[in-house]
Amino acid sequence: MKREFINRKYKWLYVIDFILVILIFVVIVSSKDIEPIENSITTSNELLTTYLSSNYLEKDIEIEEVITEDKVEEKEIVKEENKENNSNSNSSSSNDTNTSSSEKSQTKTEVENKTVEKTEKVLETLNGSLAGYGPDCYGCTSFRTASGRDISDGKIYYEDEEYGTIRIVAGDKSYPFGTVVKMTNTGYYDNSPIYAIVLDRGGGVGKGKQFLFDLLFATEKEALKMGSKKNVTFEILRLGY
Numbered sequence: 001m002k003r004e005f006i007n008r009k010y011k012w013l014y015v016i017d018f019i020l021v022i023l024i025f026v027v028i029v030s031s032k033d034i035e036p037i038e039n040s041i042t043t044s045n046e047l048l049t050t051y052l053s054s055n056y057l058e059k060d061i062e063i064e065e066v067i068t069e070d071k072v073e074e075k076e077i078v079k080e081e082n083k084e085n086n087s088n089s090n091s092s093s094s095n096d097t098n099t100s101s102s103e104k105s106q107t108k109t110e111v112e113n114k115t116v117e118k119t120e121k122v123l124e125t126l127n128g129s130l131a132g133y134g135p136d137c138y139g140c141t142s143f144r145t146a147s148g149r150d151i152s153d154g155k156i157y158y159e160d161e162e163y164g165t166i167r168i169v170a171g172d173k174s175y176p177f178g179t180v181v182k183m184t185n186t187g188y189y190d191n192s193p194i195y196a197i198v199l200d201r202g203g204g205v206g207k208g209k210q211f212l213f214d215l216l217f218a219t220e221k222e223a224l225k226m227g228s229k230k231n232v233t234f235e236i237l238r239l240g241y
Contacts, residue, residue, distance in 0.1 A: 124236040128212035130186055131205065131228045133170070134220030145170075145200035147177045154218035158197050162238070169196035170214040172206025178241030181213065184233045188215075188226055195237075 135143050135151040143152040145168065157165050163180055171179065179198040186194055196215060205214045212234055217223040 121237060122235045123239055126207075126212055126234040126236075128232060128234065129210060129228055129230045130183060130232040130234075131211040131214045132217050132223035132226050133202070133214050134217050134223045137220045137223075140202075140220075147199045149199050151216060156216045156218055158199065160197060163195055163197075167194055167196040168199050168216040170200035170202040170205055170216070171198040171212075172209075173201070174207060175236070176240035178238070179236065180238040182235040182237055183213070183215075184235070185229075186215075186232050187229050 133140055135155075143150065145151055149155075149158075149168070151168065156168055158168055160166055160180070166180070169181060169183075171181070175181075175198045177199055181196055181198065183194045183196065185191070188194065194215070196213070198213075200214075200216065202211075202214045205211045211228065212232075215223075217226065
């Protein structure tokens with residue numbers, strides 16, 4: 001029995017040894033086959049890289065150079081266009097400035113001309129004496145003008161649409177209500193010209209009489225204090241309303 005067991009044991013050992021030998025052989029053969037494949041792959045990769053670099057990389061470089069040149073040309077074109085636009089804008093702004101300045105000067109001239117026309121539009125010029133009166137003058141008024149305007153409580157001014165705030169004056173019937181007269185050299189206040197509107201009448205005023213016009217003051221006392229004036233220049237600027 002022992003011999004049979006030993007024989008069997010050695011048989012298994014032989015079988016195992018045989019299998020190991022076969023495996024070792026297979027491994028050796030397979031390793032030899034793999035190395036050439038790896039070498040061949042490496043070689044093919046190198047060849048592919050060389051081919052690509054020689055055929056395509058140079059073309060890419062040429063394309064990049066062309067693109068760069070195009071960009072430079074585009075930048076130069078844009079710069080030239082910007083210069084032209086700036087020059088055009090500067091010229092237009094200068095033209096606008098010139099236009100605005102000419103418009104301003106033209107407007108100023110028009111205003112000056114209108115002012116001159118207004119001051120030169122004199123319908124009649126008279127020289128004579130100027131008297132003064134107050135709304136409380138005994139026998140002169142009843143605190144109303146001949147045109148019906150209330151002149152009580154110092155209401156000696158009139159708001160005219162054309163001449164603004166002006167004084168009230170009495171004149172004869174040759175000057176209808178609303179007539180505007182400019183009086184200079186009156187000696188009143190600082191001797192500045194006085195603009196007045198005819199809204200009242202007076203028995204002692206008018207052409208051929210002692211006084212050409214009679215200026216309204218806040219009170220009769222003030223009128224007497226200011227007194228009458230001679231050698232006054234009267235310019236009729238508007239006849240009636």
